[in-house]
Amino acid sequence: MTTEAPAAPREFAWRMPGNWWTRTRHYFLYMLREFTAVPMALWLIWLLYEIKRAGSGPHGYYPRSSTAFVVFSVIVLGFVLYHSYTFLKLAGVIIRVKLFDRPVPSQVIVVTMFGSWALASAVVGFVLIWFAR
Amino acid sequence: MPDKRIEIKATRYDPATDEKPHLQSYDIPFYDDSMVVLDALNHIKSHVDGSLSYRWSCRMGICGSCGMMVNGIPKLTCNAFLRDYWPRAIIVEPLNNFPIIRDLVIDMEDFMRKLKSIKPWIIRKQELPLGAGEHYQTNEQIDDFRQFSECINCMLCYAACPVYGLNNEFLGPAATALARRYNLDSRDQGLKERLPVIADPEGVWECSFVGECSVVCPKGVDPAKAIQQTKLDTTMRFVLPYGNRD
Numbered sequence: 001m002t003t004e005a006p007a008a009p010r011e012f013a014w015r016m017p018g019n020w021w022t023r024t025r026h027y028f029l030y031m032l033r034e035f036t037a038v039p040m041a042l043w044l045i046w047l048l049y050e051i052k053r054a055g056s057g058p059h060g061y062y063p064r065s066s067t068a069f070v071v072f073s074v075i076v077l078g079f080v081l082y083h084s085y086t087f088l089k090l091a092g093v094i095i096r097v098k099l100f101d102r103p104v105p106s107q108v109i110v111v112t113m114f115g116s117w118a119l120a121s122a123v124v125g126f127v128l129i130w131f132a133r
Numbered sequence: 134m135p136d137k138r139i140e141i142k143a144t145r146y147d148p149a150t151d152e153k154p155h156l157q158s159y160d161i162p163f164y165d166d167s168m169v170v171l172d173a174l175n176h177i178k179s180h181v182d183g184s185l186s187y188r189w190s191c192r193m194g195i196c197g198s199c200g201m202m203v204n205g206i207p208k209l210t211c212n213a214f215l216r217d218y219w220p221r222a223i224i225v226e227p228l229n230n231f232p233i234i235r236d237l238v239i240d241m242e243d244f245m246r247k248l249k250s251i252k253p254w255i256i257r258k259q260e261l262p263l264g265a266g267e268h269y270q271t272n273e274q275i276d277d278f279r280q281f282s283e284c285i286n287c288m289l290c291y292a293a294c295p296v297y298g299l300n301n302e303f304l305g306p307a308a309t310a311l312a313r314r315y316n317l318d319s320r321d322q323g324l325k326e327r328l329p330v331i332a333d334p335e336g337v338w339e340c341s342f343v344g345e346c347s348v349v350c351p352k353g354v355d356p357a358k359a360i361q362q363t364k365l366d367t368t369m370r371f372v373l374p375y376g377n378r379d
Binding site: 010011012013014016020021023024026027030034090093094095096101102103 | 146148149153154205206229230231232233234240273276295298299341342343344345348355357358361362364365
């Protein structure tokens, strides 16, 4: 008498649909957050090109000021602000600091991060405006 | 209100006869506002179609067995009230990202393997005899890991995680949260044994912080927090002098 091992039950394999990121608002915002890197990268490549153009000195260098470039820059600024906001908002989740053996509340970390961001932006803005005068 | 009814559309899949899963509709009485989706499934099983297969046990959000997709969201069906959906139909499907064995039953083997790989128990370099007494902990030491110890292994976080859906080699949210629970425990000395698994490219570094795992967690464990904190900790161990100490 031969005994055959019972066949393994056939399972239905899960496949992630290509439109998974449209299923919830949370997924969509996540994809938007990840996508912000693309326009930021394009703008930075443009910046590198501008630095190269300015490499031979101020004579003959004129910064881009076309409407298209300004509009593009404003759109990228929107993406940068969104990316920064999402990143700093999550800092309270990521960073775990203890002060006098007690954990610092995540809200305090987030406020500190946004405060540092505002301060750094103000300093950079001041330096740029001061040296551009 | 004895006349109130609700439509439940449940996934049916018989591996012996079906090529792929399909939805089957059931019209059931909704006689009590405290009814949950699991009650509806139990009604179907008892009174309409005894062949419907699904997992459940405690009916009180503790065992983590009855996790399913309810209208596309991973939920414990014992904690999903019909009143929140009525009069719309409720679509009940097996948890996303897992192979389906039958109807609403998924194959959890991959999760169990990952759970075991992070050694979710207290590891001591040298076990002390029982007579040596207890390992004392302060309230602050317990607070360090308490949140992560609430995990009931319901796998809703895996069903919500698109990273796991796209790459099931990813260690995943619950396993990482449990690894963190033990790594933060002052009695545990097993960090170095868990590091090869959690610091692997398919460990915490595969996570791109979608965060949906924490949104759907029925116990407030916040696995996304566990993963991101583990990333920071493992980086610090690498970067800081003496960071690799025990």
